[in-house]
Amino acid sequence: MASTQFDRAADYLDLDQSVRERCKWPKRLITVTVPVQRDNGDTEVFFGYRVQHHLSRGPVKGGLRFHPNVSIGEVAALAMWMNWKCALMGLPYGGGKGGIACDPRSMSTRELENMTRRFTTEMLPFIGPETDVMAPDMGTNAQTMAWITDVYSTHAGHLVPSIVTGKPVELLGSEGRTQATGHGVAFTISRAFYKLGIEDTKATAIIQGFGNVGAHAAYTLARYGVTITGISDITGAIWNPKGIDINQLTEHVAKTHGVKDFPGADAIDPEEMLTQPCDALVPAALEQVIHADNAGKLQCRVLAEAANGPTTPEADTILEERGDIFLIPDVLCNAGGVTVSYFEWVQNLQHYQWSEQEVLSKLETMLEKAFENVMHFAETNQMSHRVAALALGVHEVAKVKATRGLFP
Ligand SMILES: NC(=O)C1=CN([C@@H]2O[C@H](COP(=O)(O)OP(=O)(O)OC[C@H]3O[C@@H](n4cnc5c(N)ncnc54)[C@H](O)[C@@H]3O)[C@@H](O)[C@H]2O)C=CC1
Numbered sequence: 001m002a003s004t005q006f007d008r009a010a011d012y013l014d015l016d017q018s019v020r021e022r023c024k025w026p027k028r029l030i031t032v033t034v035p036v037q038r039d040n041g042d043t044e045v046f047f048g049y050r051v052q053h054h055l056s057r058g059p060v061k062g063g064l065r066f067h068p069n070v071s072i073g074e075v076a077a078l079a080m081w082m083n084w085k086c087a088l089m090g091l092p093y094g095g096g097k098g099g100i101a102c103d104p105r106s107m108s109t110r111e112l113e114n115m116t117r118r119f120t121t122e123m124l125p126f127i128g129p130e131t132d133v134m135a136p137d138m139g140t141n142a143q144t145m146a147w148i149t150d151v152y153s154t155h156a157g158h159l160v161p162s163i164v165t166g167k168p169v170e171l172l173g174s175e176g177r178t179q180a181t182g183h184g185v186a187f188t189i190s191r192a193f194y195k196l197g198i199e200d201t202k203a204t205a206i207i208q209g210f211g212n213v214g215a216h217a218a219y220t221l222a223r224y225g226v227t228i229t230g231i232s233d234i235t236g237a238i239w240n241p242k243g244i245d246i247n248q249l250t251e252h253v254a255k256t257h258g259v260k261d262f263p264g265a266d267a268i269d270p271e272e273m274l275t276q277p278c279d280a281l282v283p284a285a286l287e288q289v290i291h292a293d294n295a296g297k298l299q300c301r302v303l304a305e306a307a308n309g310p311t312t313p314e315a316d317t318i319l320e321e322r323g324d325i326f327l328i329p330d331v332l333c334n335a336g337g338v339t340v341s342y343f344e345w346v347q348n349l350q351h352y353q354w355s356e357q358e359v360l361s362k363l364e365t366m367l368e369k370a371f372e373n374v375m376h377f378a379e380t381n382q383m384s385h386r387v388a389a390l391a392l393g394v395h396e397v398a399k400v401k402a403t404r405g406l407f408p
């Protein structure tokens with residue numbers, strides 16, 4: 001998927017052959033084994049990965065994912081997308097992504113901590129504030145980042161907060177990072193509604209995924225006055241046409257670890273939920289959930305890609321032919337997370353802390369600019385929002401590759 005999307009953008013840009021090849025392939029693909037003693041005394045060996053797509057514009061930046069489906073191919077695609085996202089947002093980074101193939105839901109805190117610490121130790125030769133800066137992604141959180149900071153700092157002999165972003169605020173994480181991705185998703189949806197003449201307070205949204213991104217997108221949309229009619233997670237899907245109370249749902253999820261059986265809504269088939277009428281459909285969980293079989297059935301006005309890679313190229317073609325759905329592509333829609341990560345890194349390098357208001361206001365300024373750039377480029381060149389966003393990102397990387405040149 002990532003390669004196909006890159007090829008479409010590179011064809012449009014008519015990239016020079018050498019630059020095109022150098023933009024397309026990752027610089028480093030690292031695979032490590034991570035032995036962990038399970039609570040029952042057995043040792044289990046997990047596979048961990050980190051892909052550093054390119055370092056031409058600065059350190060690689062991107063999340064670390066703990067999920068059973070993690071593979072080197074998935075991580076490579078996610079790293080490639082991070083390039084174009086960082087470049088589109090004007091951040092001085094290349095793209096990276098990492099992950100461990102594991103089921104974090106079935107692991108104790110002790111096992112997760114040991115796995116994270118061992119993975120970090122294996123990664124020590126390859127990471128650093130100027131080479132590779134990780135952050136949370138699916139299945140990881142601020143605590144995971146705290147463990148990575150601790151291992152790296154212990155080896156350095158002093159605290160190195162700039163080794164990761166998305167840390168707890170007390171460990172010099174940034175105010176606003178936890179909610180940044182979801183906040184940015186809601187902000188771009190509101191911009192799309194404005195373009196389409198839809199009022200936030202009369203709009204409805206359906207969200208797949210109620211983790212860091214989905215839940216914070218839900219809070220912010222609800223704060224804007226949008227009615228959230230459907231939400232799903234790994235445990236099931238819930239539906240209430242009058243609106244789901246997000247605060248009550250959060251309490252329910254804290255107690256039961258899933259949205260299933262929430263008393264304030266009915267159960268609905270998770271697949272059917274995606275094709276219900278709504279103003280915004282927000283996939284905020286997995287890849288490839290909008291595919292050839294359901295793209296023709298979507299009844300949303302806006303498809304807001306909070307997750308990375310939720311739409312297959314086949315579905316993209318169907319949506320482009322339909323022409324009635326306003327796509328906010330992933331590299332724009334979820335870019336709030338890495339943008340505030342950049343702010344966190346900058347604050348750490350300056351030994352200075354910004355307020356939440358400052359962080360979110362700077363974030364909105366940067367998202368607004370990127371949103372308008374993508375819309376303008378798409379309109380001017382009569383292309384989809386996806387190809388426009390990718391072309392803008394790829395172009396920035398290509399310029400740097402061309403300028404730096406190729407050692408013979
Ligand atoms: N955390 C961040 O700052 C960023 C995350 N993203 C992307 O957003 C997406 C979600 O990430 P997070 O919210 O951080 O992960 P998370 O681990 O906090 O939450 C994931 C959510 O997806 C749900 N889920 C898992 N399988 C599902 C299924 N089959 N059907 C429905 N829901 C399912 C889980 O139950 C959970 O609610 C991923 O694609 C990630 O790459 C993108 C940019 C930044």
Ligand SMILES: O=C(O)CCC(=O)C(=O)O
Nearest residue numbers: 062063135137337338341
């Ligand atoms: O915050 C970051 O550095 C990376 C976030 C991320 O993994 C993503 O945007 O997909």
